[in-house]
Amino acid sequence: MRRRRECLKCNRRFTTYEYIEQIPLLVIKKDGSREAFDRNKILGGIIKACEKRPVSMQRMEEMIASVERMAMRRYDKEIPSSVIGEMVMERLAGVDDVAYVRFASVYRQFKDVNQFMKELNDILNRGRKVTRITKKKAKKRR
Numbered sequence: 001m002r003r004r005r006e007c008l009k010c011n012r013r014f015t016t017y018e019y020i021e022q023i024p025l026l027v028i029k030k031d032g033s034r035e036a037f038d039r040n041k042i043l044g045g046i047i048k049a050c051e052k053r054p055v056s057m058q059r060m061e062e063m064i065a066s067v068e069r070m071a072m073r074r075y076d077k078e079i080p081s082s083v084i085g086e087m088v089m090e091r092l093a094g095v096d097d098v099a100y101v102r103f104a105s106v107y108r109q110f111k112d113v114n115q116f117m118k119e120l121n122d123i124l125n126r127g128r129k130v131t132r133i134t135k136k137k138a139k140k141r142r
Helices: 039-049 057-074 081-095 097-107 113-141
Strands: 002-006 013-017 026-028 034-036 078-080
Touching (some): 039 097, 078 081, 097 113
Parallel strands (some): 026 078
Antiparallel strands (some): 026 034
């Protein structure tokens, strides 16, 4: 739950967030170790990916909330970090292609330029498909 509050001393307004306390969801890391799910870690990665991009903080928070909801809904106690990374990339791809590529380059740890170029080509092809669909719809409306 999100609440807007005001300091009684300085009259400054701020936002607080309240969350339901649940059994913590554990993240299974690549090396097999486990740690508690931390939305701030995801936020940090998204902020780095969206640096100097036209993505609002509110939109970033919405992405994190969406990932968190899906993780809690689909997994009871443990979730692989790879699943979280894929969920974040899926949301970034729909918001900003540059942020998506930035996040993917760190997350997928591209070994060479060919892997990176394949990812870029996939994005370009996806954009062309959307453009073709949009043009077809525009022709039908005429």
